[in-house]
Amino acid sequence: xxxxxxxxxxxxxxxxxxxxxxxxxxxxxxxxxxxxxxxxxxxxxxxxxxxxxxxxxxxxxxxxxxxxxxxxxxxxxxxxxxxxxxxxxxxxxxxxxxxxxxxxxxxxxxxxxxxxxxxxxxxxxxxxxxxxxxxxxxxxxxxxxxxxxxxxxxxxxxxxxxxxxxxxxxxxxxxxxxxxxxxxxxxxxxxxxxxxxxxxxxxxx
Amino acid sequence: xxxxxxxxxxxxxxxxxxxxxxxxxxxxxxxxxxxxxxxxxxxxxxxxxxxxxxxxxxxxxxxxxxxxxxxxxxxxxxxxxxxxxxxxxxxxxxxxxxxxxxxxxxxxxxxxxxxxxxxxxxxxxxxxxxxxxxxxxxxxxxxxxxxxxxxxxxxxxxxxxxxxxxxxxxxxxxxxxxxxxxxxxxxxxxxxxxxxxxx
Numbered sequence: 001x002x003x004x005x006x007x008x009x010x011x012x013x014x015x016x017x018x019x020x021x022x023x024x025x026x027x028x029x030x031x032x033x034x035x036x037x038x039x040x041x042x043x044x045x046x047x048x049x050x051x052x053x054x055x056x057x058x059x060x061x062x063x064x065x066x067x068x069x070x071x072x073x074x075x076x077x078x079x080x081x082x083x084x085x086x087x088x089x090x091x092x093x094x095x096x097x098x099x100x101x102x103x104x105x106x107x108x109x110x111x112x113x114x115x116x117x118x119x120x121x122x123x124x125x126x127x128x129x130x131x132x133x134x135x136x137x138x139x140x141x142x143x144x145x146x147x148x149x150x151x152x153x154x155x156x157x158x159x160x161x162x163x164x165x166x167x168x169x170x171x172x173x174x175x176x177x178x179x180x181x182x183x184x185x186x187x188x189x190x191x192x193x194x195x196x197x198x199x200x201x202x203x204x205x
Numbered sequence: 206x207x208x209x210x211x212x213x214x215x216x217x218x219x220x221x222x223x224x225x226x227x228x229x230x231x232x233x234x235x236x237x238x239x240x241x242x243x244x245x246x247x248x249x250x251x252x253x254x255x256x257x258x259x260x261x262x263x264x265x266x267x268x269x270x271x272x273x274x275x276x277x278x279x280x281x282x283x284x285x286x287x288x289x290x291x292x293x294x295x296x297x298x299x300x301x302x303x304x305x306x307x308x309x310x311x312x313x314x315x316x317x318x319x320x321x322x323x324x325x326x327x328x329x330x331x332x333x334x335x336x337x338x339x340x341x342x343x344x345x346x347x348x349x350x351x352x353x354x355x356x357x358x359x360x361x362x363x364x365x366x367x368x369x370x371x372x373x374x375x376x377x378x379x380x381x382x383x384x385x386x387x388x389x390x391x392x393x394x395x396x397x398x399x400x401x402x403x404x
Contacts, residue, residue, distance in 0.1 A: 052252045059256050178302045192389065197253050199260070199306045201299050 040190060046144040047165070047185055047194045054130055054141055054196055058095070058181075062200040065089055069202065070174045078127065081172055083181075084135075095132045097183060099167045102126035102160055104151070111154050123157030128167040130183070130196075143167070146187055164188060177202045249358055254395030257307045258376040261286060262397040264300045265314065265374060269293035273314060273372055273401060281345045282338045286312040286374060310379040310392070311352070317370050317398055318362045337361070352377055355394040370398035 061067075065087035072083050080098040087093070101118075102125040105111035111122035133139040147164035169184035181198040264270060269292045271277075278284050288300035304312075320337035338345070338356055346353040356375065378393045
């Protein structure tokens, strides 16, 4: 049998390399974009799951038990709000929303400019959480960790952590026989904010 | 044995390339709209819309809302829900406040079954399966294509409600996207069965 053992010429090899290089370069941007899209979709899914879980737990109580009153007050030990719910069956539950912004500055000068002026300690960490449950047995629903940064302590202070996903806005209203809770979650890489919206009539038969 | 080592001629390669390209084009054209459809459907029956629709249903099912019947919906197979139709003034106030805080733009009451065989009118009184909004959605909601699109998305609900519901409420919400750059609005939809009224 006569084998073809001539091999490839230099020009053939060169053309092949050029073609492969063109294909790789043209696909690279697409792959990077798809990767970014996948990361964003995954973050959106985490937030949606978190939002659905909290909404379902609270709304189910409002629908099944019926809300009689909602007593809203500011937290004393940390920044945020606490709402004491009374239901028709005389059971009580508590909702606690902690919204404490940490200091994103990396040096003392920046900390004085962007943190101290806003009343934030220069070594403070972010603290965001939503807790809900019966009095004395509140369950914390930790925000999904969608990226965080550990910042070295300023002026010899402790290292602190700032998270990408933050509770940006808390609006709790109880008036005109309607209770509403609006919590906005924000992430710099996502195009829009996400909100937890719960509305229910108060003391309604 | 003498091997055939002539390879393909240029025309053969071109024909195969064009054929493969044509197949990929057809696949792409058929699958690409599905991605947009999937994204659109994330605004249908989300958890906020479901609970929002529940509270509209709550007020419709209350005694102070007029008893609804097949003839109540008319030949268009639907009627707009309004808190102001509630006979109890307390209910009206709370209902309007709820509608406002839930960001409800529009709520309609229609038949439980959204059958395609709609001819409405007098037949609707006799056989609810003949009453349907689906085939009329584009014409009766020509000013609200998003609502018509949601009605097309919903199933026909051919199987009768296990709870004996004869009607359903379809609710449209106008929500703020709270975009980081500027405020954007988008609409979401939800539906719930309504257990009320005479046949």
